[in-house]
Amino acid sequence: MDTAGLVARTLRGDPRAVARAISLVENAAPELGELMAGLAPRTGRARLVGLTGPPGVGKSTSTSALVTALRERGDRVGVLAVDPSSPFTGGALLGDRVRMQDHATDTGVFIRSMASRGHLGGLSWATPHALRVLDAAGFDVVLVETVGVGQAEVDIARHADTTVVLCAPGMGDGVQVAKAGVLEVADLFVVNKADHDGAHATVRELRQMVSQADRGAAEWRPPIVSTVAASGTGIEELVERLDEHHTHLRDSGELGRRRHVRAREEIEAIVLHALRERVADVHGHAALDTLADEVASGEGDPYSAAGTLLAALER
Template identity: 55%
Template sequence: MAPVRTPAELVAAARAGDRRATARLLTVLENQRADDDGTASAIAGLVKGGDAQVVGITGSPGVGKSTLVSALIGAWRAASLRVAVLAVDPSSPFTGGAILGDRVRMADHALDPGVYIRSVATRGHLGGLAATTGAAVRLLEGLDFDVVIVETVGVGQAEVEIASLADTTLLLLAPGMGDGIQAVKAGVVEIADVYVVNKADRPGADAAVRDLRAMMSLVRREPYEWRQPICTTVASEGKGLEELVAAIGKHHDWLAGGDRLAEKRRARAAAEIRARLDAALRVRFAVPEALAAAVADGEVDVASAVRRVLGDTG
């Protein structure tokens, strides 16, 4: 049996490129509970700092998020940057399990020591992310990765939490899928820093770009505010990647030009606290089966049931 390594030994091994050590560190953070033995806190104290560029990628299912992530990994690795990916997958509401299949599309990078890919289950958390994603991002930053990519579930209208987690958020659209109308209806368009029309070799790509430009024309921007660029890509063929990487870099430079990047990081910390609170409250205020049955039978109204769960019967 292999000896149990201390948090300091795990961090040192992870920084040296040991993927198992990195995986172990992330597992400790994902499974952290309020009554843990302090291991997660010790790990957090050892990985303070880091200045990774955090890039969030969101969009409806089928627009090619995982394929684009794979292409971006290749582009950043060509520039000798270390890249980590957190691919968030939805958990089953019945079994709690997740498919965790995004790594299949990123198999080309599986043996690259400069790339670490982790699939993460949402475990019931809403907003397109897992409750522990923020902690995982900070850990990977502290392990000296240059870029951390967070690929969201792809749930569409509810998926706006990524904007507070990432430094730069990409919104992916694809021609012929009604994404332009979806973006307007959901307001998702407002969270993006860079728009990406992927699968741009398909009919309707030009129309998708025109729709985005029309939407952007309706939003007033001050001269000092960021104006979202529109990039077109064919991720499966690597087309448009150079322009997209340049747009991401330009946005990061804009953030770093003032207090904007620090403000983003503070917002990320606040979002993580809220996510952890939400997860803790779900456990602490679980709904008893008997109470749910009483509401279903009409014996108790919902407002009274909520007060009972909260312990307020007054």
């Protein structure tokens, strides 16, 4: 299939084309530029909802329940499960995918796991690119699920319009959420397993933290929704709160601001990648490594090294 054909089929929402397009993203294929240019006019419509939280909190179950609820009202739903394998851990396990099988025969649902390797310090550009594909393919809502390990749970807020942070009762989760700095990026909290002991305490703790972090009446104050995702309890309320947040984002202009920042970072990531490639073309693949070694050893300074890279572009 040529790229133009792939674009056309992706825009029609053909699941095999969508899967193929995301594979091109994962492999950083040379056709990416043409693919993204073809998809661009149809992007910006999907609502991007990030879900994060520590392992065992019920992210997969919650995602699945959310898919069911959104499907009931006719939304087409894309799910991107991002594995934030870091250079440190070499691979974190994502939650149980089994429940996702519930949606295996539903053509209005597209589910994809994706490894997010790439540069130190966060999810790579693969995530925003994959979200672009799902957006252009006409999904009304795209859920991005990531396991909450440090950096990743903060990073997901950079890719989503709305960030949902999941907690579960016990184990000082509330305290953990506050300390990990997740409070600042959460637009909505879910206390899942709300039928377990200690759920009320967790809600209370979260409520207190949210009220302390309150930044004035005009701003969004993250609601706290109690759910039992396994039975669907509370999911309807979760959908309502997500709708409210989307309305808030749109009416306040924050949606545009978030998407602007995202686009800017995406552009700059591509520029930096192109730059690395060109330097490799001009100076050989070891050039940047050599420069970095020189700077690390004190033989060179970072500004002169940067000048060398920039000069490579001006040939």
